[in-house]
Amino acid sequence: MSDSTRIWSPISYDRDGKQVDCLRLPISTDTSAYGWIAIPAICLKNGDGPTAVLIAGTHGDEYEGQIALMRIARKLKPADLRGRIIILPSLNFPAVQAGRRVSPVDEGNLNRHYPGRAHGTATEMIAHYVTEVLLPMADLVVDLHAGGRSLDYIPCALIRPGKTAQHHEKLVDLLRVFGAPIGYLTNGSGGGGNTTLPAAAERTGAPVLTAELGGGATLNPSGLQLAEQGVLRLLKHIGVLPRYDVTEPGPVRLMESSTTDLLVYAGTDGLFEPLARLGEEVSEGQLAGLIHSIDRPHNDPEQVHFGRAGLIASKRFPTLVKRGDCLFELMQDIASSQTRG
Structure with missing residues (x-):
C-alpha cells in the first residue's frame, strides 16, 4: 500500500x-x-x-x-x-x-x-x-x-x-x-x-x-x-x-465518439422537446428538437439540429434545460482496421 x-x-x-x-x-x-x-x-x-x-x-x-x-x-x-x-x-x-x-x-x-x-x-x-x-x-x-x-x-x-x-x-x-x-x-x-x-x-x-x-x-x-x-x-x-x-x-x-461536434447542446434555457429517439440513426442537419421558452411563451421555440450524422447513444432525461446542457451524444461507426491504433 x-x-x-x-x-x-x-x-x-x-x-x-x-x-x-x-x-x-x-x-x-x-x-x-x-x-x-x-x-x-x-x-x-x-x-x-x-x-x-x-x-x-x-x-x-x-x-x-x-x-x-x-x-x-x-x-x-x-x-x-x-x-x-x-x-x-x-x-x-x-x-x-x-x-x-x-x-x-x-x-x-x-x-x-x-x-x-x-x-x-x-x-x-x-x-x-x-x-x-x-x-x-x-x-x-x-x-x-x-x-x-x-x-x-x-x-x-x-x-x-x-x-x-x-x-x-x-x-x-x-x-x-x-x-x-x-x-x-x-x-x-x-x-x-x-x-x-x-x-x-x-x-x-x-x-x-x-x-x-x-x-x-x-x-x-x-x-x-x-x-x-x-x-x-x-x-x-x-x-x-x-x-x-x-x-x-x-x-x-x-x-x-471522440469529437465535441458529436454532442448536441442547448443554446438557451427552456423546456426541451426531443424529436429523435435513443438508438435512432440521424443525419447531419436533421432537426433534433425544440426548446420552448418558459418566460417568453409567445415566441417560437428554438430549433436544435444535429451537426453530424450518427447513432444517438445518449439523450437528456429531464425536460427542463439550461444553456450548455447536453441534449444528445452521437456515435459513428469505425472500420475494423481503425480499432487497432
Missing part, C-alpha cells in the same frame, strides 16, 4: 479467502473530529493469479452497476477463483447515500478528480487511493456507470484508445467479451478528458473497460443483466474464474 494515502482498511489484499469490510475515508466535522466514512469493500483471493478491480457507484445516481456488483460479491466464493477480485460497489459512498452524481461532502465529481490528492478533499482522497493503491495491482479494471439524473444511455461499453497497437487490441477484445451491443472508443474530449479513472490507469498500463448501462436515475433491467453477465465474462477471459460457466456475448458494433 502507498504510504501517502490517508485511506486505510482492515482488508489485507494479500490474504486468501473472502474478506468483507470497508475502506475508511477520514473525515473531520463539527460532531466527529477524528471520524471516517465507510466505503464498502469485498476482496476475494485464492492463490496466485490475475487481479480484477470492479467498481460502481463512482456517481451515486447510477444503479445498474451497484446492484450487479452486489450480486457478484454474494455469488462468488474463493474456490471459484484463481487470483484476486476487489469489489467496490459504491466507491463514492457519500454520493451513493445521497443519490447524487457528486458528493454532498465536498461537491466533488469523482470521475473528474483523478489522479487525486492524498491530502485533498474527500473525493480527491478516494481518487488518489484508487490511483496509487488499486491500479498498480490491477490486471483488469471495470468501471460501471449509467447516465444518472441528466442522461439516458443505450447499454454500451467504452475504452480509451490504447497507447500501442498490442495494448489497443487487448482493449478492443475486452469490448467484445463484455458483449454490450455498442462498444465505442473515446478520448474523453466531450467529458472528463484526462481527469477520469481510465486516464489515470494509462500510467500503470492497467486495462480499463467502462460501461454505460441506462440512466435517468432509474434501473434498466437489460443494463443490469449486461453488467452482471459482462463482468463475469471478463473475469473468465482474464483467467480469474477459469472454470466458471458464463453466457456467450452477443455481437458488438464498434463505434467512436
